[in-house]
Amino acid sequence: MNCDDFREILALYVGGECDEDERIVVEAHLAVCSECSREVEEHREARAALLQLREESPRTETVWKGVRHRLFPIRTLGTDWLVRAAAVLVVGVAIGFLGVMIAHRDPAPAAASGARPLIGRGAGVSTPGNAPRSRFVDSSQDSEFPYEHERRKTTSPRRDGGFYLPRAESAGSGVDRDF
Amino acid sequence: MKLLLWILLIPIQDEGLLEKLEREISAVVRKVRPSVVSLEIRTSESGRTIQLSGVVYRREGFLLTDAGAVSGAQSIRVTLGDGRTLESKVIGADAKTGVAVLRVGAADLVPATLGRSADLPSGAFTIAVGNSYGLRGSSSPGTLAGIDRSVRVLGRRFDRMLQLTTPAHPGDCGAFVADSRGRLIGLVHSSMGTEEESEEADVLRDWFGHRSPRGGTITFAVPIETIQFVADRIIKHGRMVRGWIGVSARTSDSGVELLRVEFGGPAKRAGLARGDVIVAWGGDPVRDVGALQSKVERVEEACRVKIVVLRESRRSEVDLRVELEPEGK
Numbered sequence: 060m061n062c063d064d065f066r067e068i069l070a071l072y073v074g075g076e077c078d079e080d081e082r083i084v085v086e087a088h089l090a091v092c093s094e095c096s097r098e099v100e101e102h103r104e105a106r107a108a109l110l111q112l113r114e115e116s117p118r119t120e121t122v123w124k125g126v127r128h129r130l131f132p133i134r135t136l137g138t139d140w141l142v143r144a145a146a147v148l149v150v151g152v153a154i155g156f157l158g159v160m161i162a163h164r165d166p167a168p169a170a171a172s173g174a175r176p177l178i179g180r181g182a183g184v185s186t187p188g189n190a191p192r193s194r195f196v197d198s199s200q201d202s203e204f205p206y207e208h209e210r211r212k213t214t215s216p217r218r219d220g221g222f223y224l225p226r227a228e229s230a231g232s233g234v235d236r237d238f
Numbered sequence: 239m240k241l242l243l244w245i246l247l248i249p250i251q252d253e254g255l256l257e258k259l260e261r262e263i264s265a266v267v268r269k270v271r272p273s274v275v276s277l278e279i280r281t282s283e284s285g286r287t288i289q290l291s292g293v294v295y296r297r298e299g300f301l302l303t304d305a306g307a308v309s310g311a312q313s314i315r316v317t318l319g320d321g322r323t324l325e326s327k328v329i330g331a332d333a334k335t336g337v338a339v340l341r342v343g344a345a346d347l348v349p350a351t352l353g354r355s356a357d358l359p360s361g362a363f364t365i366a367v368g369n370s371y372g373l374r375g376s377s378s379p380g381t382l383a384g385i386d387r388s389v390r391v392l393g394r395r396f397d398r399m400l401q402l403t404t405p406a407h408p409g410d411c412g413a414f415v416a417d418s419r420g421r422l423i424g425l426v427h428s429s430m431g432t433e434e435e436s437e438e439a440d441v442l443r444d445w446f447g448h449r450s451p452r453g454g455t456i457t458f459a460v461p462i463e464t465i466q467f468v469a470d471r472i473i474k475h476g477r478m479v480r481g482w483i484g485v486s487a488r489t490s491d492s493g494v495e496l497l498r499v500e501f502g503g504p505a506k507r508a509g510l511a512r513g514d515v516i517v518a519w520g521g522d523p524v525r526d527v528g529a530l531q532s533k534v535e536r537v538e539e540a541c542r543v544k545i546v547v548l549r550e551s552r553r554s555e556v557d558l559r560v561e562l563e564p565e566g567k
Binding site: 080084224226229235236238 | 279288289290304306307369370371372386387388389390391392393395397399401406407408409410411426427428429430456458481482483485486487488489497501502506527528530531534535
């Protein structure tokens with residue numbers, strides 16, 4: 060590998076973004092290459108300057124406080140507490156309502172969904188272990204498949220008991236290959 | 239008169255056809271079942287057990303199953319098609335393809351007859367035989383819906399997968415996928431579809447009466463060509479061994495274009511860069527990324543190969559060292 064190859068990742072190295080293997084290779088190269096070492100120093104100086112710039116910036120909350128006082132003069136507690144109490148009451152009632160709805164749900168769908176996790180519990184079939192609870196996983200960051208049919212929300216794979224069949228999080232006609 | 243006779247015979251002819259189809263499917267299931275095994279894996283992390291399926295690969299005790307399931311296994315108990323129960327050990331597992339090879343102490347197993355998935359047309363009959371919810375020898379017919387799919391499962395990408403309409407249920411992972419002659423064309427790997435609907439989604443449906451469209455499930459299977467390649471390598475070397483050059487690539491108009499070159503990998507060390515197009519490998523022209531991948535992966539010992547690369551319309555010959563893929567890649 061030559062200096063051009065190393066220059067591609069020197070900024071990552073300074074930012075601590077390299078993995079362990081890359082770090083070792085880069086440090087071995089820096090020990091013998093003054094040009095790349097100089098470049099690393101420049102990266103470090105630029106990084107330090109950026110950090111300093113960030114620290115010297117006015118804190119946004121301080122700025123906002125000044126603006127807010129001018130735009131919305133402080134009101135006395137006259138009617139404010141009434142609004143707050145009403146909001147708390149509404150939220151409380153909503154939570155209570157949702158709780159009652161969940162508690163009184165028809166058990167049939169729950170039983171049906173209980174038979175559907177990745178590692179399922181079969182109706183009438185003895186099951187070792189506990190049924191895993193599903194949770195959402197967002198796979199929207201996946202960008203490898205150009206013609207992707209993607210399920211954004213899928214049950215999380217777990218193997219803590221039961222019958223095994225992993226769920227595909229996404230599928231497509233992959234045109235690229237890693238080898 | 240002939241027309242009347244033909245019309246009268248239609249119901250009889252139809253019945254005969256269905257009966258024949260039933261007999262054919264039944265014969266395939268009967269042929270396949272002795273080669274299907276049930277696995278009970280006790281995991282070292284939680285001490286609990288999971289159940290799935292497997293297939294007899296060789297008479298002298300080699301079995302196939304899913305690699306993801308056996309990672310971290312403390313013990314594996316195998317129930318054979320004839321009811322015998324044996325302890326098994328993992329010979330090797332390949333995380334990249336999802337194929338694992340196990341071995342039991344028996345030399346009189348009934349191995350699967352191997353087929354070829356590459357020869358099958360889209361829409362070909364497929365029959366999966368596994369252990370749905372622990373029910374041994376469960377069979378489900380369907381068709382081959384697509385080939386060469388890329389699937390993401392447990393955060394890992396799997397290429398060259400078969401897409402089937404054949405239903406698969408929990409416990410069917412590693413099940414035998416047969417063609418219409420009962421030959422092994424794949425192993426059930428994963429599924430995607432309505433069974434993923436969550437409890438949360440059911441709650442919303444109950445409250446608001448909203449019913450989302452619910453399609454059928456899709457089953458994905460590892461093709462026999464991949465299984466055979468990986469299993470033979472694992473049996474030969476005791477672990478998966480394949481060639482590696484450290485690139486991500488795709489087919490382009492003129493050859494195979496490099497989309498990414500791994501830092502510190504063989505391709506990078508040879509001077510290859512993103513955007514380069516490989517047009518020849520060892521003197522042979524390169525036209526398809528799948529074919530090039532096969533050539534690279536079939537390497538069993540590190541070796542050097544001459545390739546021709548196109549960079550900004552200039553052709554140059556490069557001496558590339560193909561290495562063995564690091565373990566855990």
